[in-house]
Amino acid sequence: MATVSKYWKLVKLESSGQRKISEIASAKSFFQSVFPEWATRTDISDVEIQQKLTQWYREPETLPHPNLNSINAQLCLLCYISWQIEQVCLNLEAKYRDEYGVSCSDLLPLVLDEAGEINRKNTAYQSLARQILESFDSQQSSLATWTNRRVKFHPELNAFLLERGIYMISNWAILNDTRPKQLERILSEVYQLTPLEVQGSSHILSSYHSVYRCQRLQQRQTGFKRRCQPPTSEQYEQMADFLKTQLNLSISAKIVDQKLEEIATQLRDYRIYVRGGKFPIKPIELDEKIDQLIDIKYSEKDDYQEEFLEQYRQQFMACLDATILQVTEQRCKQFKRKSLEKSEQFLKALSLFHCRGESMGEIAKKLGLKAQYQVTRLLNLKEFRADVRQQLLIQLRDRILEFAKNYTDTQSLKNIDQKVEEALDEQINQIIQEAESESHNSQDNSTKSLFSQRLCKQLDCQFNC
Structure with missing residues (x-):
């Protein structure tokens, strides 16, 4: 009606x-x-x-x-x-x-x-x-x-x-079109699960295909075109029976249900990631991770560790500020080659979004653009953050290894060179992920991310935004 x-x-x-x-x-x-x-x-x-x-x-x-x-x-x-x-x-x-x-x-x-x-x-x-x-x-x-x-x-x-991390396909459709070999590669290479864990998930997916997907294909052959629905209790029991009779695995129907949900979530997150979305990460204390890598050579170790961490944090902020400024200036130069107006629109949009928390739609009105997607393309935040990340890692790695010479010996630094870079990369990724998460919920955040705080400072000091 x-x-x-x-x-x-x-x-x-x-x-x-x-x-x-x-x-x-x-x-x-x-x-x-x-x-x-x-x-x-x-x-x-x-x-x-x-x-x-x-x-x-x-x-x-x-x-x-x-x-x-x-x-x-x-x-x-x-x-x-x-x-x-x-x-x-x-x-x-x-x-x-x-x-x-x-x-x-x-x-x-x-x-x-x-x-x-x-x-x-x-x-x-x-x-x-x-x-x-x-x-x-x-x-x-x-x-x-x-x-x-x-x-x-x-x-x-x-x-x-x-x-924004949303992939609008049901868990059951995702599981239907994922081959066990694909799942094994994703779980081992991306999620770095153990061979035993990978094999277990692969067996669960095989049981799903043998029951649910097989019945689904039979339905489609008869002209049934309804969207994938959750498996029935009977189907879960059939999957558990398949695991028992074909693979000699005793897994209850309830556990099969839970494992399928877990596998589907992993596959969904992976698909979002490879299509340009965000990938969930686990927060860790990265300051402490850096600290643990540097073997302080002095006897008053606690005092020097505190001094080292303070130096590290200062260098991190200095490099972050310098990199944000550098990438912003590069973008402005690129826009100026096309038109001065584009460069000014970019700076204003950057300020309105990160510093005032305005939506793309609101920014579009203020810039005289017809639609919010034009602002999205103008800012291209994903590429902007990627450029900051890449240049920040290069600058920060060199600075950290240089001032770390004051706290440990050269041979120790050579031994941990790669580990320091990995730890820095992890911390930078966390900063960028925090900024991405904030951009997905820009109007709901009362506290700005570190990335936005430093960006707003540069926009205010260097560009009078």
Whole structure:
């Protein structure tokens, strides 16, 4: 059931990025002419209406009156689709807002691009709503279901969500298309699990394939196309039985369930990572790790250790500041080659995002840009942080090894050279990961990350932002 006005009122975004409801008079008049029995009702049945509108749009000769225009049937459907697109974005906000900071206003510019023009200029570009309508088959699904599916698989929306660590595929679909050999490689190379742990997970996945995936393939051969659902209790029991009879492993159905969830989470995190998202890390006391590597040569060891750590922290901050400044200046020079305005927009956007915690949508308005994704591309924060990370490691490693000569002998430094670099790399990664996590929830953070604190200091001192 749906509100009838959704067939002539279009949800769209203005150039400022603000949501707006536009009533299309010709679509309203058309709808009231062809569906007089439903034109004044608050609730209607969508299926028949959408089938008829689709037919009239695609086969104008079937219109009930020769004076009617099939374009208006198309506009009625585009209006309905616009409401469904917004609803998908609202649902994603409700699902991911608290943990990932996703808002509907961030998502709409990526997918809501239909203007509702009656006389369109000749253009090869098709809005997402028109793509949805062109590919819609009213005999196969409802327009709401088809819109939901197409929006959730939209490339730009998926790229945006991946940057925030969201991969919108069910655990069961992930497990279905992962081969045991792939899993073994990921668990051993990426997660560095022991051979015994890797083998155990591989056996669990094999049991899943032998039962769930096998039955799933049989269902698809009969025309069943429903999305992957969680395994049933009976299927878990069948997996446990497979492990017992085929591999001589006594594992309960409950443990199989738990292990499959664990494997799916590992695979999900890995897929997010290789597609450009963040990878979870375990926080550790890295100052202490550096300290443990340096064998203090003096008898008053405790005093010199404290002095060494103080020196280390000072050098770390100095290198971080210098590197942030260097990378920021490099970016500005690159933008200035194109236009001075781009360079100024970059600095302002950097300040608004990191120092004031404003969203990409809010920044877009202040910069006079049409959509938040333009700000995302302008800042390119992932590449910015990667450049800082790379240059910081080079600078910091040389400085640490140089001043460490005052606290230990040369031979000891040679022995731990690689370990120092690894420890520094780990600490730098933690700083960058903290900044990435903050950027995913920019408006929810009352405390800025160390990266943002030092960046804001440089923007204030060096660029007057």
